[in-house]
Amino acid sequence: MDQEELYQEHILDHYEDPFHRGTLEAATHAHQEKNPLCGDVVRIELELDAQGKICDLYFTGEGCVISQASASMLLEQMHGKTIDDLKQFSADDMLQLYGPRLTPNRQKCCLLSWKVLQSVVHSPVDGAS
Amino acid sequence: MSALEKNAPQKSDLLPESLRDDFPILSGDVLDGHPLVFLDNAASTQRPRQVIDAICRVYERDYSNVHRGIHTLSERSTEQYEQAREKVRALIGAEHVEEIVFTQGTTASINLVAQSWGGANLKPGDEILLTAMEHHSNLVPWQQIASKTGAVLRHVPITETGLLDIATLDQLLGPRTRLVALTSVSNTLGTINPISTIAAQAHAVGALVLVDAAQSVPHQPTNVRTMGADFMAFSGHKMLGPSGIGVLYGKRELLDAMPPFMGGGSMIQEVGLESFTPAALPAKFEAGTPPIVPAIAMSAAIDYLSGIGLDAIHRHQQALVKRAYQGLSQITGLRILGPAPEHRAGLVSFAFEKIHAHEFAQVLNDQFGVAVRAGHHCTQPLHATLGITASTRASFYLYNRLADIDRLLEGVAAVQAKFAPQGRRRKARGG
Ligand SMILES: Cc1ncc(COP(=O)(O)O)c(C=O)c1O
Numbered sequence: 391m392d393q394e395e396l397y398q399e400h401i402l403d404h405y406e407d408p409f410h411r412g413t414l415e416a417a418t419h420a421h422q423e424k425n426p427l428c429g430d431v432v433r434i435e436l437e438l439d440a441q442g443k444i445c446d447l448y449f450t451g452e453g454c455v456i457s458q459a460s461a462s463m464l465l466e467q468m469h470g471k472t473i474d475d476l477k478q479f480s481a482d483d484m485l486q487l488y489g490p491r492l493t494p495n496r497q498k499c500c501l502l503s504w505k506v507l508q509s510v511v512h513s514p515v516d517g518a519s
Numbered sequence: 520m521s522a523l524e525k526n527a528p529q530k531s532d533l534l535p536e537s538l539r540d541d542f543p544i545l546s547g548d549v550l551d552g553h554p555l556v557f558l559d560n561a562a563s564t565q566r567p568r569q570v571i572d573a574i575c576r577v578y579e580r581d582y583s584n585v586h587r588g589i590h591t592l593s594e595r596s597t598e599q600y601e602q603a604r605e606k607v608r609a610l611i612g613a614e615h616v617e618e619i620v621f622t623q624g625t626t627a628s629i630n631l632v633a634q635s636w637g638g639a640n641l642k643p644g645d646e647i648l649l650t651a652m653e654h655h656s657n658l659v660p661w662q663q664i665a666s667k668t669g670a671v672l673r674h675v676p677i678t679e680t681g682l683l684d685i686a687t688l689d690q691l692l693g694p695r696t697r698l699v700a701l702t703s704v705s706n707t708l709g710t711i712n713p714i715s716t717i718a719a720q721a722h723a724v725g726a727l728v729l730v731d732a733a734q735s736v737p738h739q740p741t742n743v744r745t746m747g748a749d750f751m752a753f754s755g756h757k758m759l760g761p762s763g764i765g766v767l768y769g770k771r772e773l774l775d776a777m778p779p780f781m782g783g784g785s786m787i788q789e790v791g792l793e794s795f796t797p798a799a800l801p802a803k804f805e806a807g808t809p810p811i812v813p814a815i816a817m818s819a820a821i822d823y824l825s826g827i828g829l830d831a832i833h834r835h836q837q838a839l840v841k842r843a844y845q846g847l848s849q850i851t852g853l854r855i856l857g858p859a860p861e862h863r864a865g866l867v868s869f870a871f872e873k874i875h876a877h878e879f880a881q882v883l884n885d886q887f888g889v890a891v892r893a894g895h896h897c898t899q900p901l902h903a904t905l906g907i908t909a910s911t912r913a914s915f916y917l918y919n920r921l922a923d924i925d926r927l928l929e930g931v932a933a934v935q936a937k938f939a940p941q942g943r944r945r946k947a948r949g950g
Contacts, residue, residue: 396881396885397878397882397937397938400945400946402938402941402943403943403944403945403946404945405943406940406941406942406943406945407943407944407945408945409945427894428876428877428893428894428895428908428909429894429895429899429902429908429909430875430908430909431908452908453875453877453908454875454876454877454878455875455877455878455938456877462945466948496877496881499877
């Protein structure tokens, strides 16, 4: 079928060499979600300072190229930004950041990390100040 | 001679490719350029012209509501709807036609038994024995009724090779076991389960047996009596028929003793303002206007399948699955889920350590025109047992051919090459 390559080179680069894959010792917030359709999981841990700036953030997860590469791209994009930036970053922005046009089911893969990031600010880690 | 050639399927096992001409979707240019290789038949099958024509014929000439009118069209619809019931009875070797209840599908059939039979019969501490390889539709309805009644669920484990571990039945079956509910063929592993052996053991302790036959009735000869099924469920859309129609088979004395599941029109003998008397079987379990045309179309599908012969269909798929199994087992890093071909029906699921099932489904579709399923196939607990979250499944039917399997294998190799780790580095972002 004549269609856009879903797995563009820079996406595969993110998949194989992700930005900030790992855990964050100093995390103030953490949240994880699963795509019930396929079992893909993404967890994001982040450190917010008193001014609402995202000092640092890391992700872990398991799943397809789209779900994992998009998480890496999203974290790279949000690193050093503020909560307000994050709230303004819409699902459409996420799909645009990813690039190739996705069918509705694959959009769910791409938006998994975006959903987790939108929720993470409401999930403070126990004991974090 | 290579191993592949030596074990090549006998020509005589394969059905003639000319039957593909009966399936408009297989010859149409439905994928814009790629011929369609449809290997998602365990999810739902395609329809032959004969079934599509039956649907049109009813709507164009015979359609009306059933069991209601005196007029000609109601008579025609009723007659064809009831003929469909008789076709189903003959297909599965049931004794009485009123043992065939039309439902929306396998899921609806199992829920009917869980709610009606389970609700009336299960007591706290009673046990329902399921297996580790059940589809969600043969798990969740039992979880629901168990939590309502205090019944306890137990599960037959699977062996390393993906067979039911029937050695455990001695311990799992006991005086508290009221029902064994299990699949005849696993929709993920492909395993063909020894239903009659298990049913005999279940009956010996006084338990009933419900068979989820969604993956076996369409693909091999079925006889509820030799199987020892007290209840059996299957779906029309997995056997060349429409969606929205399915069957519950139940032994007459069991169905007779069960309370109605849904209330409404058709299922009553008499209704007052305060109470009703239920109708006789099978109407008792068919409240409301039933799936009339889907039932009639399913009987056209049964005619089609019977014309070819379920034995022949089974042999054809055995040949396909053998080829697929052999081809896939030669790919390093690929794990085939489930048993060797001689124990399996016409499907094969696999997982790669490093490459997610989505990548297979996507690239097979986009570059090879091959439709497969990626995910957990509604068997999350089974995937958890296998230590994975998702797999890729290729499932076959009578219209698939060896060339389809070869296309699949070619695609799988291409995916493997495309996603093999290459030491890529992410480019640093400018600014
Ligand atoms: C083994 C098995 N049981 C039950 C079902 C559910 O069938 P349906 O969705 O037609 O109710 C399926 C198919 O999805 C199946 O493969």
